[in-house]
Amino acid sequence: MIYSSMINLSLNKQLDIIVPNTNRALAAVLKEASPKELEAVSKDKDLKSIINSLLKESSQNSSSDKTLLELVKNNPTLKDLGNVSSTVKELLNTLKSEKNLLPIETALKKFLIDIKELSEPVLKDKIQNAGVFLESRLKNAQNPQVELKNLLISLEKIIAKSEIPSVKLLTQNIKELLASPTLKEATNSAILEPLKDAKSSLVQVAKGVENIVSKLNEQLRSADVITTKGFEKQLTKVEHLIAPKMLSDDNFKPALLGNALQRLSAQIEQSQQLSQNTKSEVKGIFDLFARIVESLKVIEQESPTPKVALEALLEKKIPQEIRTAVDVLKTVVEKADPIFSKETAALIPKLSHFSAPQKLAAEDNVKEILSHDLKSILLKAGDEISKSSHPNQAEVLKHVDKLLLQIDYFQLLSHLSNSSSLYLPFSWEQLEEGNINIKKDKNDKFYCDIDLKLKEYGELKLKLALYDENQINIHIYSDSAEFKEIVKENIASLRSALIESQITPREIRIFDTPKKSAVSPYETQERQIDMGFEVKV
Secondary structure (H helix, E strand, C coil), X not given: CCXXXXXXXXXXXXXXXXXXXXXXXXXXXXXXXXXXXXXXXXXXXXXXXXXXXXXXXXXXXXXXXXXXXXXXXXXXXXXXCCCHHHHHHHHHHHHCCCCCCCHHHHHHHHHCCEHHHCCXXXXXXXXXXXXXXXXXXXXXXXXXXXXXXXHHHHHXXXXXXXXXXXXXXXXXXXXXXXXXXXXXXXXXXXXXXXXXXXXXXXXXXXXXXXXXXXXXHHHHHCCCHHHCHHHHHHHHHHHHHCCHHHCCCCCXXXXXXXXXXXXXXXXHHHCHHHHXXXXXHHHHHHHHHHHHHHHHHHHHHHCCCHHHHHHHHHHCCHHHHXXXXXXXXXXXXXXXXXXXXXXXXXXXXXXXXXXXXXXXXXXXXXXXXXXXXXXXXXXXXXXXXXXXXXXXXXXXXXXXXXXXXXXXXXXXXXXXXXXXXXXXXXXXXXXXXXXXXXXXXXXXXEEEEEEEEECCCEEEEEEEEEECCCEEEEEEEECCHHHHHHHHHHHXXXXXXXXXXXXXXXXXXXXXXXXXXXXXXXXXXXXXXXXXXXXXX
16 A cells, blocks of 8 residues: 555544644644643643543533634644745745656646636645545545446436437446446455456456446437536526526626526527427427517616616516426426436546546555645655755755645644635735635535735635525625725626526625624524544544
C-alpha cells in the first residue's frame, strides 16, 4: 500500500484528529493554553489525561469541543498562519532554483488556479482534493467493483419496463455482466487487500461495460427532443420563473420569462413525437406561448415599475396559463420510454468511468485519492525532499510543514465545530486571508459563512442560507463604504444570475460589520447540525 508509513487507515469511528501528536494544530493550542483554560477543558492536569478526557467527552457532548474551539480560534500561532495560496506561492518560489522540476511543483501549479479560470467542476475538484477530507475519503473509499455492481443493478431496474426491443436485449447484457464471477463475488472487504481477480477477468468486465454504454448512447442519439436533458432543463426553468416565490417585485423579470418560453417553443417545434401524437395540444401550446411572449413585451414596455408589471401579469392570469401548458408537456415527457429518463442519463458517465480495466482494480480508488489530494502530495514530497540534496532543502521543508499545519488547522476546526471548514483553494490577487464554513442541519438547510480579508476593502463576511432546495438568503457585512456601493450597484445583476441558475433570492441585505462576534442571522435555538464530518490523521 503506497504511503502506508504516512497515513494510518482506521475504521474506528472515534476521531483521532484531536490527539496532539498527530495533529500539530491541536498541539500548538495545548502548548500555549493557560492552566485555567486547560482546566476548563478537563479537570485532569497531565497532558495524557487531558487528551483521554477530550476523546471521551467529545463522543458524549460538545461542551469540551466548544471550549477547545475558542482556544483554537484565539491561538496566536494558528492566527498567524496566513492563507494557503500565499504559502503555496512561497513554496513554488523556493523550488524555482532547482533545474529538474520536482513532482510537487507540477502538482502545486495545477492546484493553484486563478479565480478568473474557476468553474463549477474545477471548484468541486479543488475542494475535494484540498487535503481537509483526505482521511475521511480514504475511510469511505469503495471497492470499484461493488460500485459498478450497484450502478448496473440501478440501471437494470430503471429500464426493465422498456418496450423497445433493443433495450430488452440490453437488459439481458446487464444481467449476464452481473452474473460474472468478478461482480457476483465483489465485496468491500477487499478494498485494501491485494487484487484477487485475474487481470483478464477485469478486461472482460470492462469490455462489457463499454458495450452497455455504447448501446445506451446509441439509444439516446435517436431520442426525441422532449426526452432530452436540455428539454427537461428548459421546462424546469420555466416552472421556476412562475413559482409563487419568484412572483415578487424584486425577482419578477418579464424578459427572462419571455426568453425561456421562446426557447421552450423552439424545442417543441423540433419534436416529432409531439407533432405526431398530440397535434392539437401542441398547436394550442404554440399559440399560447406566442401570445404570452407578446403580452410580456407589452407589459415590460408599458410598466413604469416592477410592481406594476407584476400586477399586469397576474391580472392577465399568465402564470396559470403557463402552468397548464407545462403540465401537458410534463405528461407527455412522463410517457416516454424509461431508457430516455433523466435517471438513465445520470448513470451513463458513471458507468463510462469503469470501461477501463485499471479503474476496476480494488486499489485504484485509494491510489487515485492519494495521487491528487494536496495533503497526500505534501506528505510524500516532505519525505522525498528530506532525503534529497535540494539546495533549498530546509526552506522547502519549512513551507511544506507550514502547508500541512494549515490543513491540520482546518481539519481541527471542522471537527470541533461539527461542520466543514475550508480555506479558499484558488489564487486571488485581492485576497489576504479567507475561509469557508459550511453546515447542514437535519431539515436539509445549508448554512455557509465566508470570511474574507481583502487588500483594498478590508474584512468582508458573507452569510448564506439555502433552504427548500433553491431558496437563498444572503447577508453581506463590510465596513468599506466603497465596497458596499459596488455591491448595491450590482445587486440586480446578482439576482438575475441567481434566477438564471434556478435559485430564488429571497433576501439580499448589506450590513456594517458587527463589533462583537455575532450569531449567524440564520441560526435558531432549534437548529441541529448534522454534517457527518469524519477525519483521521
